[in-house]
Structure formats: C-alpha cells, structure tokens
Amino acid sequence: MSSAIWVTSKLPPAQRIALEQLVFFNANQHRVRLGIEHSIKTYGAPEIYEHDGALRVRVGSVADVQTLFAVNDSGRPVGVAVFVRMEQDRFVVLHVVVEPRPDSGPGNPVLLRLMHEIRRAARITRGVDRIELPYKPAHAVRLQINRL
Numbered sequence: 011m012s013s014a015i016w017v018t019s020k021l022p023p024a025q026r027i028a029l030e031q032l033v034f035f036n037a038n039q040h041r042v043r044l045g046i047e048h049s050i051k052t053y054g055a056p057e058i059y060e061h062d063g064a065l066r067v068r069v070g071s072v073a074d075v076q077t078l079f080a081v082n083d084s085g086r087p088v089g090v091a092v093f094v095r096m097e098q099d100r101f102v103v104l105h106v107v108v109e110p111r112p113d114s115g116p117g118n119p120v121l122l123r124l125m126h127e128i129r130r131a132a133r134i135t136r137g138v139d140r141i142e143l144p145y146k147p148a149h150a151v152r153l154q155i156n157r158l
Contacts, residue, residue, distance in 0.1 A: 013083045015120055017127045020064040021079045021087060029058055029065060029079075029087050037110045045145025046105070052144065053104045056092060067092050069104045078127055080108070080120045089120040093128055093141075100140045101132050 021029060033056060039046060054070015067077045072094055080089030089108040096102045108120040125141075132138045 015088065015123055016081050017123060018079050018081060019077060021081070022085070023060050023063070023065055025081075025085065025087055026058065026060075026065060029090070032087050032109060033058065033067070033090060033105075033107055036107050039107075042145050049104055049144050053102075056105050067105075069094075072104065075104065076131075078124055080124055089124050091124040091128060095135065095138065098137045100142055101128060101135075101138055102142045102144065103128065104144075106143070106145070 053072050056067050056069050059066055059068060067075070067090065069075050069092055075092055075094045078091045078093075079087050080091075082088050087109075090106070091103060092105045093101050093103045106121065106124065108118055108124070111118060128141060132141055
C-alpha cells in the first residue's frame with residue numbers, strides 16, 4: 011500500500027537530517043553519477059540551509075533557484091527537485107533526487123510528480139517553453155511545454 015505524496019516548497023527544519031540523507035547519501039546516486047558530476051561542475055553543489063523558518067536548497071552561486079519537496083504523509087521528504095529559470099525561455103532542473111523504492115516497477119511516481127509540478131509551473135510562466143534536465147552530459151533532455 012502506498013502513501014500519499016504531497017509537493018511543497020517549504021520543509022520544516024525538523025526534517026533536516028532526513029533531507030540530508032536523501033540528497034547526499036542516496037543509495038541510487040550511482041545510477042546517475044555522471045549526470046550529478048556534470049551538474050555540479052556546471053552549476054555547483056547543492057547546499058541545504060535554513061531561511062525564514064524553512065529548509066531551502068541553494069546551488070553554487072546560481073541565483074533564484076526554486077526547490078520542490080515531495081513529502082509523505084508523515085512530512086518526511088521522499089524527493090527533491092531544484093530548478094531555475096535560465097535565459098527567460100527555459101527551466102533547468104539542476105538537481106533531482108528521489109527516495110529509493112523497494113519495488114522495481116516501471117517509472118517512479120515521486121519523480122513523475124515532481125516533474126509534473128515543474129512542468130505546471132513552466133506552463134504558467136510567461137516566456138518559458140521548455141524544461142532541461144542536464145543529467146545527461148552529452149545532451150540535455152528537453153521537455154516541450156504546451157500552453158494551457
């Protein structure tokens with residue numbers, strides 16, 4: 011039985027250890043190691059900090075990054091996506107991480123939910139027509155945005 015997943019831009023400081031475990035000690039990071047290294051080399055490493063009573067993630071010196079946290083029913087983070095608007099026409103997902111799943115079924119509902127929320131934000135942001143996922147160093151995956 012799966013629990014409900016909520017997406018929020020704020021995470022309470024009490025979840026810091028869980029967030030650090032998810033972001034920095036994820037058991038599946040070896041699967042996308044080259045992409046993580048590419049993103050860190052290009053944009054910088056993610057850093058967790060507290061601001062206005064909530065946890066945030068910054069990435070190097072990139073200004074105006076946005077963070078979405080996927081949380082379960084108990085409020086524990088099970089996914090994080092950090093993205094930024096670049097050159098007015100695109101969102102770039104700088105880092106994305108999801109909790110490893112015990113089953114090996116197709117797709118990851120947490121990842122899909124985070125990407126759905128980024129795509130929704132892109133659709134309502136004037137001038138943004140694509141989302142780039144730079145975890146593929148040879149070529150960024152580009153998702154076209156269809157306006158609502």
